[in-house]
Amino acid sequence: MRSAVQVRRVRPDEGLRLRAIRLRALAEAPAAFGWTHAEALGQPQEFWDGVCREHAAGAAYTMFVAEEGETWYGMARGFVHRDYPSIVRLASMWVDPARRRGGVGAALVEAVTAWARERSASCVQLWVTDTNRAAKALYARQGFAETGRTKPHPSDPGLREALMVRMLPR
Ligand SMILES: CC(C)(COP(=O)(O)OP(=O)(O)OC[C@H]1O[C@@H](n2cnc3c(N)ncnc32)[C@H](O)[C@@H]1OP(=O)(O)O)[C@@H](O)C(=O)NCCC(=O)NCCS
Numbered sequence: 496m497r498s499a500v501q502v503r504r505v506r507p508d509e510g511l512r513l514r515a516i517r518l519r520a521l522a523e524a525p526a527a528f529g530w531t532h533a534e535a536l537g538q539p540q541e542f543w544d545g546v547c548r549e550h551a552a553g554a555a556y557t558m559f560v561a562e563e564g565e566t567w568y569g570m571a572r573g574f575v576h577r578d579y580p581s582i583v584r585l586a587s588m589w590v591d592p593a594r595r596r597g598g599v600g601a602a603l604v605e606a607v608t609a610w611a612r613e614r615s616a617s618c619v620q621l622w623v624t625d626t627n628r629a630a631k632a633l634y635a636r637q638g639f640a641e642t643g644r645t646k647p648h649p650s651d652p653g654l655r656e657a658l659m660v661r662m663l664p665r
Pocket of ligand 1: 588
């Protein structure tokens with residue numbers, strides 16, 4: 496039986512933990528993200544502390560983590576589209592390989608979607624690497640559809656990203 500997934504928003508003083516999980520994710524699944532491990536590693540701790548405070552405040556950005564005891568084993572970020580404030584974007588989705596296929600990814604998608612609904616967003620959008628079958632299957636199962644829009648992957652020009660959307664009817 497699957498144990499309940501504990502998902503919560505990051506707190507303002509968790510910049511060190513945020514940095515650690517983002518670096519783990521970038522090392523483990525480099526093609527899944529829009530920046531590189533080296534770029535992330537080059538950021539000073541003040542950067543992570545600032546990002547963490549913004550995410551915890553939850554105004555235009557949020558970060559949810561899956562947690563057990565002291566261990567973070569998954570994350571997903573939500574942010575309001577800079578030009579279209581009724582659109583929420585989901586990004587930085589990652590689950591520790593040892594915890595995959597246990598419903599953690601789905602719980603994180605639902606946490607960001609609930610945050611979007613609280614903000615009366617019209618939809619949640621995300622970019623997913625075209626070859627990422629696991630992520631595409633997860634998003635399709637959670638109600639996302641492909642839009643047909645694609646763009647080159649920001650850190651690997653050999654790959655393309657596809658835009659998926661989940662409408663949030665009022
Ligand atoms: C994609 C990812 C977040 C999925 O997390 P997860 O915790 O394993 O997902 P869940 O257990 O909630 O899966 C929910 C459903 O998604 C689908 N799914 C998830 N992984 C799948 C896989 N490898 N193959 C096929 N379907 C998959 C299934 O329908 C699954 O339901 P089921 O297990 O009952 O069949 C995880 O594989 C991951 O972190 N990958 C590396 C980083 C990444 O690709 N991030 C996405 C960036 S856009």
